[in-house]
Amino acid sequence: MIRQRVSKALVSWRTALRIAWRETRRAKGRSALVAAMIATPVLALSFAAASYDMFQLTPSERLERTLGTADARVTWDYQGAIEQSPTGDVLNVTGLHRSASGDPEPVTTAKVTAALPTGSRVVPVWNEQLWDWRTADGIGPVPSYGLDLADQITEGMARLRAGRAPTNATEVTASEAALRRLGVDLGGTVELVEGSRRFTVVGIVEIPDNLGEAVVLPPNARTDPPSAWLVDAPDPVGWDQVRQLNADGILVVSRAVTLDPPPVEQAPPSDLDARTVAIGVVLGGLGAMQIVLLAGPAFAIGARRRQRDLALVAANGGSPAHLRRIVLADGVVLGLVGAVAGILVGAALAVAARPLVEEYLAQARAGGYRIFPLALLAVAGLAVLTGVAAALVPAFVAARQDVAVALTGRRGATRSRRRWVLLGLILTTAGSGLAAYAAVHVSTNLLLTGLVLTQLGLVLCTPALVGLLARLGQHLPLAPRIALRDASRNRAATAPAISAVMAAVAGTVCLGVYQNSSDARSAAAYRPSTPPGYVTLVNPLGPEQRKIPAERLAAIADTTLAATEVAEIGVPGCRGWDPGTCPNPFIEVVLPPGQLCPFFDIQRPLTSQEQRQARADARCRSGRATYSRSHVGLVVDDGSALAPLTGAHGDDLARAVATLRAGGVVVTDARYVVDGTVTVQPPAVPKQGGPLKSAEQPAALTLPGYALTTGIGSDRTIISPKALARAGLVEHQWGFVIAAPAPDAVAEDRFRAEVSALASGLRVSVERGPATSGDPILLILTVAAGLITLGAVGIATGLTAADSRPNLSILAAVGASPLLRRKLSLNQSGVIAGLGSLLGITVGLVAVVAVLTAINRTHLGTWPGADPYPIVVPWSILGLLAVVPLVAMLGAGTLTRSRLPIERRLD
Secondary structure (H helix, E strand, C coil): CCCHHHHHHHHHHHHHHHHHHHHHCCCCHHHHHHHHHHHHHHHHHHHHHHHHHHHHHCCHHHHHHCCCCCEEEECCCCCCCEEECCCCCCCECCEEHHHHHHCCCCHHHHHHHHHEEECCCCCCEEEEEEEEEEECCEEEEEEEECCCCCCCCHHHEEEEEEEECCCCCEEEEECHHHHHHHHHCCEEEEEEEEEEECCCCCEEEEECEEEECCCEEEEEHHCCCCCCHHHHHHHHCHHHHHHHHHHHCCEEEHHHHHHCCCCCCCCCCCCCCCHHHHHHHHHHHHHHHHHHHHHHEEEEEEEEHHHHHHHHHHHCCCCCCHHHHHHHHHHHHHHHHHHHHHHHHHHHHHHHCCCHHHHHHHHHCCCCCCCCCHHHHHHHHHEEEEEEEEEEEEEEECCCCCHHHHCCCCCCCCCCCHHHHHHHHHHHHHHHHHHHHHHHCCCCHHHHHHEEEEEHHHHHHHHHHHHHHHHHHHCHHHHHHHHHHHHCCHHHHHHHHHHHHHHHHHHHHHHHHHHHHHHHHHHHHHCCCCCCCEEEEECCCCCCCCCCHHHHHHHHHHHHHHEEEEEEEEEECCCCCCCCCCCCCEEECCCCCCHCCCCCCCCCCCHHHHHEEEEEEEEHHHCCCEECCHHHHECCCCCCHHHHHHHCHHHHHHHHHHHHHHEEECCCHHHHEECEEEEEEECCCCCCCCCCCCCCCCCEEEEEEEECCCCEEEEEEECCCHHHHHHCEEEEEEEEEEEEECCCCHHHHHHHHHHHCCCCCCCEECCCCCCCCCCHHHHHHHHHHHHHHHHHHHHHHHHHHHHHHHHHHHHCCCCCCCCHHHHHHHHHHHHHHHHHHHHHHHHHHHHHHHHHHHHHHHHCCCCCCCCCCCCCCHHHHHHHHHHHHHHHHHHHHHHHHCCCCCCCCCC
């Protein structure tokens, strides 16, 4: 019995697939549309899978870039034993890092060779370091490496594309990007700013992991300690040897151990957690649902146009199951067609675009040519399932149709079933409540689940919403009234199209609000060092106490930066600048006892009650207990540099300048000012010629004080020269603040080159403000949402136009103008695009508010906590999304033929 049922089902499916293939060839336009919808995400996923597989280096490929042809790479950074993983990750350290241990004996190549097995050959290498080189426009940092390209042991770590390897300390190789930056060609001369060393470029090099700017120097041109050593051992370096070297603090990346790792108990933690997997599954499910909603109307078109054929099958004994299989077979066939086309094009595109991805996106070379077969097979299965899911609703609708009604060509039932509307309301209510609960109790998984349930509920409620709007059409003019009526009658296509637009717009709005809110939060927390665009030049203090002439610097800044003001800045110092007798020349501005946060000195973790009290206490809203700053945080000025340094203006600036002229102190935190005064604690300075232990703590000074209320708001203490003298210190030049328009890279390099003539070691920085996300994904999603809106509108409008052809014939017969058809198409597209965009914007705003509320609540119970996310709506994105329905309406009205059809009556 079971075998017979299976046999009948297979025969039925074979017949359904034959009918579906015939219908696919017959309705080429509709079939190509559905296949393209399914193939587009398949193409993107196939491209991503193949590209990922090519850029996911195998262990041997990674070793080639790390070791070259060496047997191992060793790094000696620790004093004492360490424990590592087979791949070279440090798991446990029992000794000290050499940089913190104060080891007077540096690690040399000879010392490394002595620690390795007898007969080993060791070659030093230097990792990437930013060195200042003279560029085509001045001076700029360029990544610099140290590598012996003439030794075969480094083969694979870098590749010579032209020229030869350096053979002496006056030759280097550089990448093409670096040569463009340095303004030279092969055979030219480049100059290193530090020490004014000059090199001849003898080769063009390419580093696989860095296709950008790079300069590679030979080992004999490097004077600093190596970063690591490549080891050419007489025998493969096994795990036992690795553990022996770990006992001396040597970290080892062994080729033999990496390719054949031993079983170890401790392994580095995986970066992939359950939350990441859950979020990926949810997002993938939402993407598949988007495709289903887009392709569903197209299958509804086919089912509607084949209504008479399906009715004939039913009239000749076909069961509802047969009718469902015929429509579902469309999904299988078109899903396979879309999968094959998308996979072939996506994989081919990944291979063809690989050089472009390497150069402009990854900035690194990929590994071998691979296409990730398992992932492509999963993508193909997803495409077929998506096609079947998209045809599911039209299949059940076709199976329930009345045979007599279908044979006569009349329209069947158009009301939404109450149980689906009720289920949609339940899902929407439950999802909203779950999202609100998750936002309050901070649960990411529950929040995502609630948002998904809400969206599914809205999808189920959309047909009823369309029918409700159609009832309001009786108060509208003829064209919009007919458009609403047709949308209500053809809900099987209209509702999925509206839902697809809603999902796309909601996702874009969510990401837009989150990105804008994140940028606003970063901007609010950012504290600039100077007003935006201003340039800071730091003259590092030292025993030689160099002094930069302000007049020459002002002339340079005027010609290179178009500066409007150059202000010299000083810092406190001791006479003679002797570190032995003046260890700490910096002054501390004392916070009054009544302003101290009572929770700063608690050494144990605070309880929940204490954290809530701390967050409510205004004294604890600052992250600092004392106002003690060095360098630019604590500067000396008589008021002349106050404006470019702090950005203060108006009466606030005038009062601050008056305070400094009176020998006082200006701060940016009002807690330090009590009755117009601040308390300053001078440093303990020994008497001239006296020992350091003879230093005594002097008495605190009470000085005139003022707190700035305008400007950039950074932590800053400005002390007057008079107050500095009372503290027993003198002023030393720290640097300059240059008021100028924000320079570009060319002007900045030019300025660096000019000031390098004044002194070496000067540091130049430009205040460019907080870094924004700069992620183009929001713009990409906005464009994608617009295209989805236009596509969904086009599909549903085409279905509605085809379904309303008899009505248009009646209108033509009673004398309606040809312009009416254009108006109908315009209003039909407006119903879909407008309603979908409105629902999407509403759902997106509600969802992102719930997400940001959940994130903000994670910081309410902790102290000190991060700043909350503000709700910042991207009005430009919302405006663009609001324009898309108008574009869709204009396109539908323009592309629709205005001539009304005349149908021949069938007797």
